[in-house]
Amino acid sequence: MYLSREEERIYEGEEGWAYQIAMRILVKLGDLFEAERLIPIESAHVSGVSYKTLGDAAIEFLEALAEEGAKTRVRSTANPAGIDYDHLEEMVDLPVALQRQRRIIELYRGMGISPVLTCTPYYIRRPTEGAHLAWAESSTVIYANSILHSWTNREGGPSALAAALIGKTPDYGVHKPENREPSVLVRVEAPLRDEADYGALGIHVGRMLKDEVPVFEGLSGTEETMLKHLGSALASSGMTSIFYPCISCRGSRADLERLIVGLDDLNGASEDLSTVNREPDMIFIGCPHCSVKEVRRVALKLRGSRVRDGLRFWVCTSRFVRRKAWRYVDIIEAAGGRVITDTCAVVTWLKEIGVDVLMTNSAKTAYYAPTMNGVETVYASLDRCIEAACQG
């Protein structure tokens, strides 16, 4: 890989260990994927924030970077943590976790990474179309590439952090136009009624395609919320980091391989996402974190109803969106729900707060929660979630 004189200097350690290690991470990854050089990025989004998934190992590394005075060189944001400190009554009562989670957030903040603690940082500030980014968190990455038309590889926590400190990323993968071209045409021959159908479609197609670039034909609609659910599901079961929601979004080539998706495929994927058919003890909306529009939708459906006693009803989003949507937040909380920020059901402690069955309208959550949280799942649309919340 070609390095400028300045990059070479950092690589050799002339700006200290922290920048040297960051540069080494970028260069080694660049070599691995045959990048030619480093390119400047507009922003970085760092995953690896929740103490629940991170454990102690990362704290030691972050402490070492902080001691060396590492600071970011571009606008950088952080993914959700494991605790919402404003709703401690809803959180796990584990002093060690509370204290270490705080330390992790402090360490990132100290390096200049804004603790927005959300997987939808694009609701706070949209990246520029065509800008190169180094974003981690697969749902955020696929949204950036496919809906916001920014360019980012699917970074991991450490590589996004390294890119934040250097302000650059190696130019491989979807930073190259040829790797953003559609490689498969996905024909959807079934109506998609709601976000749960879009999510089921994403899980099915992700499984079939792995890291291909799909272009869809026949989606019932291309509303951003629906595409967010499609994308986050695609990126969960597959390695996809970009898709095109319609043929007119991208000139279709006649020679593309085709994948036909029918109603049976959707129903199959949807059924797989429920592990039981039991009453939930938590209903979770907000994976990926809700937009103002989604918070509003929940509020309007919940208005005048009451979440039954003993059931946790969580709507998760960023503090930014919660503030903007305060009118709707009041409605949801008056009905017995909670609008939780800075975390979500998947990256916080569920079993420990007594959750065994989790109901959600998120395909990504239903896909991961059985292994990551050890809970049973019930997968259903927002309408059915609200019905289940208020009955009895």
Place this chain on the structure above:
Amino acid sequence: MQIELKGRPVTSGSAVGEALVSKKPISFLGGVNPETGEIIERGHDINGHLLKGVILCFPHGHGSTVGSYVLYSLVKRGVGPKAIVNEVADPVVVVGAVIAGIPMVDRIDICRIRTGDIIEVDGDRGTVKILKRAGTCT
């Protein structure tokens, strides 16, 4: 007679030690006890083995990118491997080796190495030398 296997240099440095060979991918997050360096993934072919001081040979990594931090932490605590030999380097393990500061080589046919062999990894030349064969095969 010494056997020298030629691969690709990934991270620099060299190390001599006993090989621990697995035919299965390893996820450092969840698959390894971060305190003790013991392989804890159920059904894994080197389950129960300790990584301390060994040269860890396996096809490639998988799983969460937090795994890179686990590898760093293992090495810092003195319970991690001395070096890594892979068939195909993947980002999680490469970043882990970079931040832990241990030598790594890939594109090696790890079937040529047996657990217990004394081997030398040269991360600058991209080679693995088998200095002494183990008494028994595993």
